[in-house]
Amino acid sequence: MPVPAAKDVLTLTLDATSDRPVFRQIADHLRGAIASGRLLQGGQLPSESQLIEHYGTTRMTVRQALGVLKSEGLVVSEHGRGVFVRPRPPVRRLASDRFARRHREAGKAAFLAEVEGAGARPTVDRIEVSTEVPPDEIAERLLLGRRAKVVVRRRRYLVDGHPVETATSYIPAALAAGTSITQPNPGPGGIYARLEEMGHRLGRFTEQVSTRMPHPDEVTALALAPGVPVFHLVRTAFTDDDVPVEVCDTVMSSAAFVLDYDLPAR
Amino acid sequence: MPVPAAKDVLTLTLDATSDRPVFRQIADHLRGAIASGRLLQGGQLPSESQLIEHYGTTRMTVRQALGVLKSEGLVVSEHGRGVFVRPRPPVRRLASDRFARRHREAGKAAFLAEVEGAGARPTVDRIEVSTEVPPDEIAERLLLGRRAKVVVRRRRYLVDGHPVETATSYIPAALAAGTSITQPNPGPGGIYARLEEMGHRLGRFTEQVSTRMPHPDEVTALALAPGVPVFHLVRTAFTDDDVPVEVCDTVMSSAAFVLDYDLPAR
């Protein structure tokens, strides 16, 4: 058997003279086994009972050690099967040219252009369109008054059937009313193509990127494993005249994306 | 007393008919109290014993609920004092013009320009300079052969004394040898100014942004609270002729930064 049994990674013992709590020492040992490659990606960790026997401690202490590794995103547990080193998922690249006009002219929305370019199958579901009074921070970004309404477009993006991103776009109702922007399917090239057809030629976008642990509803919507943070992106689209015409608020699984930006030195 | 006692947020009781585990129900209640503002930022949660009494459960179960909120980054515990809603720290903005030539011409490195502009006190410590054979991924980005060496500059950035970022720059030794780039203090405007003086006029940068939970050494170096993910940025600097001249690998506390990018529509 070329693959060693999981329990064979248990070569170290506890340091009774150390101040470091037992559960942290156990977590340290397992983390080291992962980092060194003694435990391979996707490989199974020793079972709880093996850890209990090896370290001569109790179940709660062993579970606390495993909890540390789970919260670090290093391992995932599967009920009834075992605990495994988290496999590194293939990473989608969000190219910096994703808003290039040529994509819109080719009739491709950014996400579709990008994922197809990577040879995967993009889909969109849970599309909802409504007209609402936006949250204050959105109204501020769009330079709207207190009671001005916006068209709200919510949707979820999937790659090869796996949800990776939720997005909510806000477009001033004064611009979007009566156009196909209020339809679930806004037509080829997406809403940016529609805005440009209406004479709102897009000049630039700003993107604000933050990261945090997900809320429970985001864990559900993106089928997130424990210990995986999310990107929170707020993008504002400006016309050539520097008028904001759309704000897009998106939450993305950090396991599925690397964000790629190109910056001029100027 | 205008501020209600922490235990007064305990208005809900367990749903015995629910499949949802008790510790998750308790976490849900507390999360809701935070989201609704009944528990203010920095405010104290009910103590473990209050939660035990209110919900009629045991300490382990209550601690498991609190562990959920800690891993979500919503609360922080202070030994001997209590558990508190995590205060949202002031956020530094990484402006998209941080690599503008005018900053270098004004003799300011990007980080210093940025933090001083925000009215805070930037410092740098743990500066180490050495010459090494770089990791493969760095060599690839710099288009270097297997044994080519690079000058490695490591340092840590602080805002008002709090560590927020560690950075490692790699510059081909063939470029940097014998210049002040190999000195701990490379002079006004930082290493980019030195590169430009040497005739390597910078044309553009690429930045790849990912996010993950921190490694233990990063928790230490950045004094990270539990539940706070980090940004991992890999930036490559290219000359006007599109020759890569530097790769900078940085790890940033996500609690201290919002990354701000400006994208042309093209």
Add this chain to the structure above:
DNA sequence: AAGTGGTCTAGACCACTCT
């Protein structure tokens, strides 16, 4: 049926903070 992880009970002792 055997082995795995998920949840929960009912205690114990310790370290830290505040008064």
Add this chain to the structure above:
DNA sequence: GAGTGGTCTAGACCACTTT
């Protein structure tokens, strides 16, 4: 000293997966 959270023990029953 009283109250807080940190660590740990020694069990229990359950749900899920595999053989």
